[in-house]
Amino acid sequence: MRLYVGLVHYPVYNKHHERIASAVTTFDLHDLSRLARTYGVKRLFVVTPLEDQRELAGRVVTHWTSGYGATYNPNRKEALDLISVCATIDECVRDVEEVEGERPLVVSTDASVKRPDVLGYSEAAAMVRAGRLLLLLFGTAWGLEEEVFERTDCFLDPIKTHTDYNHLSVRSAAAIILDRLAGGHPGGS
């Protein structure tokens, strides 16, 4: 499995559909790194161009990977060890390329993408199983901004349920999507 995940804080939308850089949420770092470790993700990139936010994320990671937290909770260390803090999506792509020797397929997630060429879950899970190199992008705040889509090779099908409600947190959405792509649970892909 060669799956990488990027948690994107810029460019994303705010409530008013304006382009912003969102704040790093420490809950995201914990939940997503534990999730990434559970599903065998190779690296979790935390993407923000804001230096103070990169510092904050770095401080959290250091606390749990080499500070007091590492002794207090070694399981947490194992998860947070997966985090790399990056300034841009391009930087993540380059980092993956350097490690893997090839460019990853960049797959964006979006709660309401209306495109004909979306990647279904069975197809995406088959790619993961086949060892295809993927970088899966999740947007914080109100989701990935249009500009990200220009760097995107394909879009993952939005999570649809039998209700009309479509407002999951990025933490919930990432958990559901990683389980669908890399869970291999009975009856699932």
Next chain:
Amino acid sequence: MRLYVGLVHYPVYNKHHERIASAVTTFDLHDLSRLARTYGVKRLFVVTPLEDQRELAGRVVTHWTSGYGATYNPNRKEALDLISVCATIDECVRDVEEVEGERPLVVSTDASVKRPDVLGYSEAAAMVRAGRLLLLLFGTAWGLEEEVFERTDCFLDPIKTHTDYNHLSVRSAAAIILDRLAGGHPGGS
């Protein structure tokens, strides 16, 4: 679908396997209520015997359902409206019984339950689809304490992946489990 969810703060384990009442985490209320709304859960019970914690949970719910938050973000209102704050698991069961006219099957979740009679995901999803009345319990902190199991009719199979890591947040675990039970996604149950 007649699925109810309980987020249990007592009795649960702490890191040292001692029985505690954990603190209510506002992130849990938001993530789990949005998740519950997305998957058509009928009610999300927040269970804690601590009065100040019930007050805190109640204040958060009121802010988003009838306070400023309700106007600021109506989607959030729709989710938080699903929350009921209860003192005990028995109280949740009684509440469900009152609404539905029958006792729910109480299903506990646990990251490492070692019992022969666990309920698999396909079976559990089939029960949900068939309209069986279920109350699904999630433990906060280090998980549901043994005493809860005496009130439990069955246990859901722990989330297993291809890695040996088994330390998801309750937010992630709940997202994955609800998707498996009520998601009905292609290739899933």
